[in-house]
């Protein structure tokens with residue numbers, strides 16, 4: 001299981017047949033194990049990692065630091081639920097340190113993201129403050145380098 | 160005629176050392192010329208990892224350059240590195256060495272091989288080489304004034320060493336046995352028992368063992384048993400190892416030799432005159448590579464292991480016989496049944512399918528009927544290579 005997950009985390013499109021060969025396992029068994037990982041919601045989904053420039057992606061992303069006032073019974077969870085359900089919110093983490101929620105928001109323009117933050121996020125009860133940081137350029141995402149600058153200098157044949 | 164006027168091509172040949180002139184050209188080199196003339200090929204001909212050196216190692220090397228580490232070092236290598244190496248040999252392979260006088264940092268395992276041959280061979284001394292073998296062994300023995308004596312491994316025997324044959328190759332002039340396990344090119348290794356038998360034989364005839372264990376970390380289905388860890392072997396064994404393979408550091412040219420103090424002192428003496436010191440930048444990088452080896456090595460080795468299974472099972476699935484390699488990153492399939500020589504097979508595979516593998520004969524005459532495929536390539540490339548091989552044999 002663990003090895004299958006490692007392979008899929010590296011490349012979710014690895015064909016089952018290849019995974020089976022690489023691990024020296026039966027193909028049907030691997031297929032079943034992956035299905036079980038999905039059914040058990042250990043694997044929650046698969047997505048592509050894009051080069052935003054080449055994909056023509058004009059979307060704007062921002063990281064919002066959100067400060068909260070914790071609630072007596074539910075701590076931060078109830079507020080975090082309210083926040084992360086907005087489809088504009090792509091990522092939402094509870095943080096240690098200076099602020100409480102790390103929220104990544106996507107929108108079609110700076111204005112749209114700013115409006116979402118000021119009108120929807122900042123106005124939620126118990127949100128005590130926000131700081132918005134727009135992302136200017138991505139160098140690496142989910143372990144994938146976006147502009148590969150390394151080259152392979154190996155000769156085609158060596159002893 | 161004055162000596163300065165002798166420049167015809169016949170006299171030119173005399174300008175080179177006779178032993179050198181007598182060395183046959185490298186089979187790999189010949190094939191290399193063919194391959195570089197083509198582009199857009201998938202190469203399984205490469206004897207080095209397809210990983211660039213892990214970033215922490217590169218970053219640390221840059222830091223040491225910024226710090227100003229640009230000098231010679233002690234002949235034997237930076238003491239901190241020798242300590243790391245001794246620690247590595249102890250923890251990983253169970254053999255303890257004194258970093259002060261039993262470890263020598265070399266410019267690749269290649270230099271360790273050269274130094275050890277020159278340090279122990281007298282003119283005419285014999286050194287046993289086991290074929291198919293890494294390309295450098297016979298030339299290095301010869302260039303050191305020795306005589307290589309070949310013991311041949313056979314496919315029918317799964318490339319296992321026949322101890323009786325090894326024994327039969329020993330003569331009163333035998334000085335050393337060169338070992339390489341896991342092996343380039345067969346991917347075979349030794350069991351603990353085989354190691355013990357070899358050590359016992361060396362003791363019986365008072366031979367030195369030069370044990371090239373550069374692929375030790377890439378041992379897949381068993382443990383790697385260091386030759387020096389065998390009973391009676393430590394004080395007659397020079398272990399050669401290095402950073403090229405498991406640490407993905409070929410271009411840094413970093414290796415080391417570990418052995419008894421007298422042999423290491425002999426090698427150091429040659430080193431002192433011929434090299435002074437290994438490059439300091441590379442030595443610093445090697446320190447970082449060893450200190451953080453747990454971060455990088457297991458992941459790369461696991462990747463090679465998965466490639467090994469994928470590739471060898473793939474070969475079998477298309478009808479090419481191949482024993483399962485136990486280590487390194489080479490598969491050494493048998494292509495006899497297709498009725499082509501190794502060279503013809505490789506040439507056709509290259510020209511018709513644009514896939515480079517190396518003729519088995521580059522590793523000694525015993526390699527006829529075999530090709531060496533380095534599976535140090537991406538999964539996709541391996542699958543494409545298998546597809547191409549399938550296409551070629553479909554036409555044979």
Ligand SMILES: Cc1ncc(COP(=O)(O)O)c(C=O)c1O
Nearest residue numbers: 159206267268269293343401403
């Ligand atoms: C068996 C063997 N020994 C030694 C070497 C040379 O290694 P290094 O880069 O440490 O000189 C190689 C490289 O291919 C090898 O396969």
